[in-house]
Amino acid sequence: MKPAAFKYIAAESLAQALALKAEYGDEAKWLAGGQSLVPAMNLRVAQPAVLIDLNPIEGMAGLTVKEKPTSEPHALVIKAMTRYRTLERSAEIATHCPLLHETMPHVAHPQIRNRGTLGGNLAHADPASELPAVMMVLNAKFKAQSVRGERWIAARDFFYTLFTTALAADELLTEIAIPLQPDTPTARTRTCFMEIARRRGDYAMMGVAASVTLDANGVCTDAQLGYLNAGDTPILATQAAQSLVGQSISAAQIQAAAAIARDEVQPPGNVHATVAFQRHLATVLTKRTLTTILDFRF
Amino acid sequence: MLCKDFSLRFEMTDVTQKRCFVLFVIKMSQTTCPPKLLQIQNLKSKIPMSDLHTITATVNGKSYTRTIESRMLLSDFIRHELGLTGTHVGCEYGVCGACTILYDNHPTRSCLTLAVQANGHRLETVEGLAVSPTQLHPLQQAFHEAHGLQCGYCTPGILMTMKAFLAENPHPSEAEVREALSGNLCRCTGYQHIVDAVLNVKDEG
Known part of the structure; x- marks a missing residue:
């Protein structure tokens, strides 16, 4: 239960960190919050040769609400090293991105939320985690930086399979941009997150992030349903x-949508929850989230 | 690129009411490259046998300087290098909460933090709680009075978690206390006396 030997480098700047990753490539892992990587190292599932610690770098955490020209949606921009506890307590997120605000208390336990980071979570790409599913529903975009430059990757193109993302070996996820959907006379968007876990803070057996947009006549113009622990992504x-x-x-x-969702999810099943039970949970949670949204939130 | 034709899978299972990684299924398809895990193990000749760092950390108000390996966990640093064995080690993968300490005032799993990461930071362990050898911290006193422990193994982690929780939320509801305790496992008490103790601190405060 102790990590194998590795070379530790405390990065002092983003440029230095990117240069180091370009040099070491897949041999090196980024160390963000470490709340998934360090247990994997303790169990020797992960044995990186080099750890590049991002924690000492100034300016890699924090969030801002960007006001854009009226023709474009506003965006919430979150730097990758922003810790869960900051997201959980942020008044801006509570106001502008209620889905993320509602989700945060479900992410692990308080001690984990004090260290874990949004960027680390997304780059780890655990399909049983809440935040990748929430980012898909919110249609977020991720900024990847390397010595070669930077590019933006849509959340929906980011998750390849279990623990595998679109990030190249020399790239670092540095920013998350979430388009905001403020109410207008013709569009009101409401969201809801629910999950079922055996114990608060444990990995959920199933979870749903839902978003519904209605026009002035109450007709649905957009709906998004994202599921966690429901497949390889x-x-x-x-x-x-x-x-x-x-x-x-x-x-x-x-009811009909929940029945369709039941067949769309591809849950893996495990010792706590068979595939059939996970599909049942997906059905129930789809109904509950949509009912909650429509009953109370418009 | 991180092995697009290879995926490593953690199957979550639970034999002891804990979250644990038990089954690793390596799925390979069209393998043109060997599995990532093996690649990394093949690189081990390049890894230094010992990667030493000299760090200085403040623990319970006292400054300590030690030279340690980068792979040393903060929990082992506190226990073995500093001799502060009040911090307990339970699962060593972030499930049980026994090793919880305050890292810059925030409750943190010391088994999921590297000792090198404590360089320049301020830590507090259960040894730093009591006002004096004869006077317990009010939180400890409340645990004593409510019989908030049996074997005591989980207690240091719970005390450190609750200290920060009460600092942020001095008048919690019972539901909030239970929520805040969710990251600490106790196999003796059924939690009722622990919750009572934390609420008693509230009543005094």
Whole structure:
């Protein structure tokens, strides 16, 4: 239960960190919050040759709400080393991104949330984690930087499979940009997050992040349903969501969407929850989140 | 690129009411490259046998300087290098909470932090709680009075977690106390006396 030997480098600047990663490539791992990497190292599942610690670098944490020209949506920009506890307590996130605010208390335990970072979570790409699914529903974009330059990757193109992302060996996830959807006379968006875990803070057996946009007449113009622990990546139930669009959503339509989502998720099953039970949870949580959104939030 | 034709899978299971990684299934398809895990192990000849760092950390108000290996966990640093064995080690992968300390005032799993990461930081362990050898911290006193422990193994981690929790939320509800305790496992008490103790501190405060 102790890590294998490695070379530790406390990075002093982003430029130095990127140069080191370009030099070492896959032999090196970034150390962000360490709340998934260090247990994997303790268990010797991960044995990186080099750890590049991002914690000493100034200016890699924090969040801002960007005001854009009226034709474009506003965006919440979160730097990658922002810790969960900051997200959980942020008044800006509570105001502007209620889905993320509602999700944060479900992410592990208080001690983990004091260290874990948003960027580290997303780059780790655990499909059982809440935040990748939430980022898919929010249609976030991620900034990847390397010595070669920078590029933006859509959350929906980012997660390849278990613990595997679009990031190249020399790249670092540095920023997360979430488009905001403030109410307008013609579009109101409401969201809800729910999960079921055996114990608060443990990995959920199933979880759902839901977002519904209604126009002035109460007709659904957009719906997003994201599931965690439902496949090799976070899963968007696109057909279930699409079935709600163009409708004044009724209880029967929620029921129908939940039935479609049941077949869209691809849960792995484990000792706590069989595949059939996970699919059942997906059905129930889809109904509950959509009902909550429509009953109380518009 | 991180092995797009190879994936490593952690299967979560639970034999002891804990989250644990038990089964690793290596799925390979169309392998043109060997598994990442093996690649990394093949690189081990390049890894220094000991990667030493000299660090200075403040623990319970006292400054300590030690030269340690980068792979040393903060929990082992506190126990073995500093001899502060009040911090307990339970699972060593972040589940049980026994090793919780305050790292710059925030409750942190010391088994999920490297000792080198304590360089220049301020730590507090259970040894730093009591006002004097004869006078307990009010939180410790409340645990004593409510019988908030049996074997005591989880207690240091719970005390450090609750100290920071009460500092941030001095008048919690019972539900908030239980939520705040979610990251600490106790196999003796059923938590009721622990919750009572924390609420008693509130009543005094």
